[in-house]
Amino acid sequence: MKATLRGEKELQKELERRLGKRKMLNITDTALIAGGEKIASIIENDMYSAKGRGTGKSARATSVSKPEWLGKTRMVKIHWNDGSGRFRIIHLNEYGHFDKAGKWVNPTSKGVIENAMRKGRETYFATVKSELAKRV
Amino acid sequence: MEDITMKIYEAITGNSEIMQYVDKNNIKFFDYPNANEITDTVIVIDPLDTPTPSDYADNDNMTFEYFYQIDVFVKQKPGINGRVLSDKLVFLLQRIMWIELGYNETGGINPEYIKDFNLYHQAKRFEGKEYIGGI
Numbered sequence: 001m002k003a004t005l006r007g008e009k010e011l012q013k014e015l016e017r018r019l020g021k022r023k024m025l026n027i028t029d030t031a032l033i034a035g036g037e038k039i040a041s042i043i044e045n046d047m048y049s050a051k052g053r054g055t056g057k058s059a060r061a062t063s064v065s066k067p068e069w070l071g072k073t074r075m076v077k078i079h080w081n082d083g084s085g086r087f088r089i090i091h092l093n094e095y096g097h098f099d100k101a102g103k104w105v106n107p108t109s110k111g112v113i114e115n116a117m118r119k120g121r122e123t124y125f126a127t128v129k130s131e132l133a134k135r136v
Numbered sequence: 137m138e139d140i141t142m143k144i145y146e147a148i149t150g151n152s153e154i155m156q157y158v159d160k161n162n163i164k165f166f167d168y169p170n171a172n173e174i175t176d177t178v179i180v181i182d183p184l185d186t187p188t189p190s191d192y193a194d195n196d197n198m199t200f201e202y203f204y205q206i207d208v209f210v211k212q213k214p215g216i217n218g219r220v221l222s223d224k225l226v227f228l229l230q231r232i233m234w235i236e237l238g239y240n241e242t243g244g245i246n247p248e249y250i251k252d253f254n255l256y257h258q259a260k261r262f263e264g265k266e267y268i269g270g271i
Binding site: 091095096098100102103104106110111114115118 | 168169170171172173184185188201203205207242243245246250252253259261263
């Protein structure tokens with residue numbers, strides 16, 4: 001089955017003509033930040049529940065970046081670099097690792113971040129959509 | 137209910153190119169071997185999530201989503217270029233998962249070389265959907 005979407009570019013041009021480029025960017029940025037924060041809060045909650053005997057510092061370090069360009073795509077990043085240095089060990093808890101003796105460590109929080117992303121995917125798109133609908 | 141872990145295992149063992157490099161006993165589920173005991177190439181298939189119901193119709197879900205992490209460990213030893221071999225194995229895995237099972241990749245770690253154990257390690261994550269009772 002094949003579906004063709006027509007008029008997408010024309011719609012974007014018309015919106016740009018009516019609102020202006022700067023206003024458009026402003027609208028997308030607010031929508032992206034709102035969506036990113038929703039996802040970040042889901043991730044933070046899930047990480048906190050899966051912290052095991054940890055302190056929950058990694059969970060609290062979850063933060064959303066400012067909107068930035070990647071090529072022609074506007075995006076927000078979720079990162080853990082809040083100045084506490086926890087970003088250095090996030091990947092170890094997310095994927096598992098060997099300890100010094102060679103034993104594999106399977107943390108309780110293995111895969112939690114990506115599972116939270118999967119869970120929040122639809123919420124993210126819904127949030128972005130509703131934020132856009134509010135302002136356009 | 138299908139046994140997806142076994143399905144992945146069979147897809148890997150059914151590929152003659154990948155089996156040139158990996159022994160059948162070295163493809164494991166859940167169980168990560170001790171780094172000191174890895175003498176060859178080891179592939180570990182690890183489910184990260186229980187099947188998640190999705191795609192609802194008529195008040196019932198039509199599909200289940202599955203989520204897997206596959207780790208590849210290659211021991212660096214004479215006669216084997218671990219870096220090249222691990223890259224090749226990961227590439228073959230990506231092809232198998234996409235062509236035979238239709239699972240797409242969602243992410244992975246930076247390829248790493250663990251100096252203490254002479255191991256190359258790469259990990260990939262795959263996500264896919266299965267229809268209840270087939271399509």
